[in-house]
Amino acid sequence: MTRTDPRPAAARKADVLAGLTVPVTDAWVATAAAAEPYLVPLTLAWLREHIVLATDGRSRTATNLTDSGVARVALGTTRDVVMIDAVLTETIPVAEAPSWVADGYAASTDWDPRKTGGSYVYLILRPDRIQAWREENEIADRTLMRNGTWLV
């Protein structure tokens, strides 16, 4: 196996931001109700330092987030991980979304939820903790944001 040196924190932050902004960014979004985990892939946009998701307001992701307020969101691959613990700040029905959300989402992704249906919502999430790691040697310094503040 080829081993590479651990990336400096600044390089990891740059990789995280690249991952969040490259078109199109898909993420694994984990939510929960009581002790029951839920997990689905969703397409995200990174707008105004927030993760913006779009899904049916009746979906388990939306109802779990509305009830619990927290999600754990993974980007990348299992061996090049970006892991984001995030907090729901707002849920906006697609028809009521401001331009920076609705046009921003459509411009960053490959679909426009406004064309999908009336029950769709944008979920606006504020990152609270961001971690990034590839191999074992990057585990120790994997935390790049804590309590919503970049450490680098």
Add this chain to the structure above:
Amino acid sequence: MTRTDPRPAAARKADVLAGLTVPVTDAWVATAAAAEPYLVPLTLAWLREHIVLATDGRSRTATNLTDSGVARVALGTTRDVVMIDAVLTETIPVAEAPSWVADGYAASTDWDPRKTGGSYVYLILRPDRIQAWREENEIADRTLMRNGTWLV
């Protein structure tokens, strides 16, 4: 965008089994405690129709699973998804694992938890529901196993 026809259920099942048995299979493992989701990538082995994970017994994945008994496990990519709702059947400390678990896990993956440390455990999970989909046109018939029984 190139659209492909939806795969027949039998082809999806074959793809699922291929995904579970190809060396090395990494999965996104979601668990939860008190509406707080947890998510990490872990390497799995598919042994005797069960998912076998290995992790530190003190990790949140292990403690969540011990407490709640359920996980939601994703293989593949966000646009070629295998999603498995699974139930914990047994937790076995690495030093006490039978050969089919310990040797089977080492043979299927790229590491051997027996060499890692005394607090590691194997988590044996029985699939309860398996879904597989790629594009929108595969969502409708995505369920391949229900209540532990293959539908195909």
